Amino acid sequence: xxxxxxxGGRAPGSMLRPLLLLTLILLAAVxxxxxxxxxSVSWHDxxxxxxxxxxxxxxxxxxxxxxxxxxxxxxxxxxxxFQTLLRxxxxxxxxxxxxxxxxxxxxxxxxxxxxxxPGVVPVIAFAGAIGATLAVFLLARRRxxxxxxxxxxxxxxxxxxxxxxxxxxxxLAPQNDVNASLRWMIGTLAGATWNDALLLAVLFFAAIIxxxxxxxxxxxxxxxxxxxxSRGVNVExxxxxxxxxxxxxxxxxxxxxxxxxxxxxxxxxxxxLMWRRDFRFLLPLCAIAGGALLVASDLVSRxxxxxxxxxxxxxxxxxxxxxxxxxLRRER
Amino acid sequence: xxRRAFLIAFVAAACAKPAAPHRVQRVVTLSPNLTEIVFAIxxxxxVVATDDYSDDPPAAKRLPKVGGMQPSLERIVxxxxxxxxxxxxxDYASLSAALKSNHIPIEIVRTDRIADVIPVMQHLGxxxxxxxxxxxxxxxxxxxxxxxxxxxxxPRILFVGWADPLYVGGRETFIDDLFAVTGAQNAVQVKKWPxxxxxxxxxxxxxIVIYTSHVDITPLLRAVPELRNRAMIVAVDENRYTRPGPQxxxxxxxxxxxxxxxxxxx
Numbered sequence: 123x124x125x126x127x128x129x130g131g132r133a134p135g136s137m138l139r140p141l142l143l144l145t146l147i148l149l150a151a152v153x154x155x156x157x158x159x160x161x162s163v164s165w166h167d168x169x170x171x172x173x174x175x176x177x178x179x180x181x182x183x184x185x186x187x188x189x190x191x192x193x194x195x196x197x198x199x200x201x202x203x204f205q206t207l208l209r210x211x212x213x214x215x216x217x218x219x220x221x222x223x224x225x226x227x228x229x230x231x232x233x234x235x236x237x238x239x240p241g242v243v244p245v246i247a248f249a250g251a252i253g254a255t256l257a258v259f260l261l262a263r264r265r266x267x268x269x270x271x272x273x274x275x276x277x278x279x280x281x282x283x284x285x286x287x288x289x290x291x292x293x294l295a296p297q298n299d300v301n302a303s304l305r306w307m308i309g310t311l312a313g314a315t316w317n318d319a320l321l322l323a324v325l326f327f328a329a330i331i332x333x334x335x336x337x338x339x340x341x342x343x344x345x346x347x348x349x350x351x352s353r354g355v356n357v358e359x360x361x362x363x364x365x366x367x368x369x370x371x372x373x374x375x376x377x378x379x380x381x382x383x384x385x386x387x388x389x390x391x392x393x394x395l396m397w398r399r400d401f402r403f404l405l406p407l408c409a410i411a412g413g414a415l416l417v418a419s420d421l422v423s424r425x426x427x428x429x430x431x432x433x434x435x436x437x438x439x440x441x442x443x444x445x446x447x448x449x450l451r452r453e454r
Numbered sequence: 455x456x457r458r459a460f461l462i463a464f465v466a467a468a469c470a471k472p473a474a475p476h477r478v479q480r481v482v483t484l485s486p487n488l489t490e491i492v493f494a495i496x497x498x499x500x501v502v503a504t505d506d507y508s509d510d511p512p513a514a515k516r517l518p519k520v521g522g523m524q525p526s527l528e529r530i531v532x533x534x535x536x537x538x539x540x541x542x543x544x545d546y547a548s549l550s551a552a553l554k555s556n557h558i559p560i561e562i563v564r565t566d567r568i569a570d571v572i573p574v575m576q577h578l579g580x581x582x583x584x585x586x587x588x589x590x591x592x593x594x595x596x597x598x599x600x601x602x603x604x605x606x607x608x609p610r611i612l613f614v615g616w617a618d619p620l621y622v623g624g625r626e627t628f629i630d631d632l633f634a635v636t637g638a639q640n641a642v643q644v645k646k647w648p649x650x651x652x653x654x655x656x657x658x659x660x661x662i663v664i665y666t667s668h669v670d671i672t673p674l675l676r677a678v679p680e681l682r683n684r685a686m687i688v689a690v691d692e693n694r695y696t697r698p699g700p701q702x703x704x705x706x707x708x709x710x711x712x713x714x715x716x717x718x719x720x
Contacts, residue, residue, distance in 0.1 A: 160651030178653040305618060312619035312652065313673055430648030
């Protein structure tokens with residue numbers, strides 16, 4: 123697998139059709155997410171300016187759907203970026219320890235009672251993600267360049283350390299403080315606000331600009347570092363920008379919604395199996411497909427036993443895996 | 455040969471003869487409400503250790519502690535109990551097996567609901583030969599009868615167990631039983647302790663929001679600011695509202711006080 127899974131030299135020619143298709147799916151998912159919920163809101167009431175209807179749609183469902191689109195897009199974009207940079211199809215924000223760092227930050231902060239101060243835990247979760255990336259990067263760096271295998275291995279080891287710290291934090295913390303950090307372990311879009319959505323949007327679009335800027339270099343990197351270097355790619359700079367952008371947006375996503383699995387791994391492979399493997403092609407399609415998958419999963423998770431809600435991470439896997447497996451079978 | 459077989463059979467029978475039922479003298483309790491029940495029926499003297507959370511009555515608070523969610527087998531064994539009482543809410547399968555291999559009997563006691571409290575008291579009263587069982591049972595029966603209300607306007611109450619994400623007290627729970635006793639309605643239709651849709655709170659706002667003093671309620675109030683105007687929001691003592699045991703009468707009285715205040719305002 124390895125390189126062949128991630129390369130594919132053709133220029134992004136007929137991107138239009140998949141782009142249109144995925145955009146339509148995304149818009150449909152968002153429309154459904156805004157229209158359906160635990161309570162029934164009629165469009166008539168909404169248009170007539172009914173206070174309750176407006177609150178539910180504009181302050182609860184819409185920001186949650188937008189945050190879902192952005193977080194899904196972020197996780198998929200971070201996944202495809204890590205996979206391309208490391209030329210490893212298994213790389214994703216979780217395997218590299220980025221999410222683990224964020225969760226660990228949240229758990230340890232909660233154990234020390236910091237969860238009682240509003241706004242502190244998300245900031246520490248964010249710092250945890252960035253700290254984990256830096257640590258993984260430094261551990262993997264040898265004689266001026268970063269080795270992909272060492273990077274994955276460092277991520278693996280750090281994840282073990284993070285799990286250990288989380289378990290210890292849970293053991294030491296009073297029950298209520300444990301509850302506070304569970305939010306980051308389970309992963310949920312519940313309680314997402316317009317402020318969250320705005321923060322995510324700013325960081326996401328900044329990261330996209332940075333990634334577009336290095337997209338062609340990333341495409342060349344898929345053929346191997348030496349090959350890319352010989353074509354004039356500044357490999358270390360591309361890695362720094364790529365890892366930096368992907369970690370910052372992952373940190374923000376985890377700070378808002380906690381750990382949501384499978385999107386970063388599933389979506390890029392889905393796009394590769396269905397269409398193409400060129401990074402310039404993958405970047406926009408992963409963003410849109412990731413957003414659609416997470417919004418759809420969140421919708422299912424909150425209506426299936428409404429008004430009770432289930433963890434969204436279960437449904438990203440439930441919706442994504444059968445589709446993925448059928449594609450994999452067809453591929454053989 | 456036959457004589458030997460008889461001898462073996464005889465010895466085996468002698469060994470297998472059930473030991474004469476002896477009084478339980480050393481008890482370890484693994485949840486606060488079980489501790490409180492055992493003390494209430496006058497068998498507190500027999501309690502030699504409790505879980506970390508048992509803090510009432512004061513005599514129980516001073517006892518050796520054997521741990522919290524995952525009690526220490528070593529500490530339980532070293533307390534030399536002849537009975538361990540564990541709540542049915544946690545999974546004690548591996549603990550049970552380990553205790554049994556140490557010849558320590560463990561009894562899993564279900565006390566999820568108000569209706570469980572008196573039968574459990576009576577059962578433990580017999581088992582521990584507790585002197586004040588009848589008094590304790592009467593206190594609860596009379597107390598609950600005293601606190602039972604029928605109200606002209608029954609308020610809808612939302613019990614918040616955690617605010618971000620929102621977890622609430624649903625139907626078929628101890629807290630739901632308390633609402634029934636005090637003449638209130640549960641604002642939640644779902645069973646047990648679900649994660650709950652915030653929009654359901656907006657669509658049909660409760661009259662009273664109750665949360666335990668450990669919970670940070672601000673995420674809910676930020677999401678549904680109109681609750682501040684529409685509902686009476688009250689912090690309560692978590693222990694009182696979550697321990698099905700002798701405190702149930704206090705909990706009902708406390709809740710009646712809250713609802714009476716609400717009735718006066720409306």
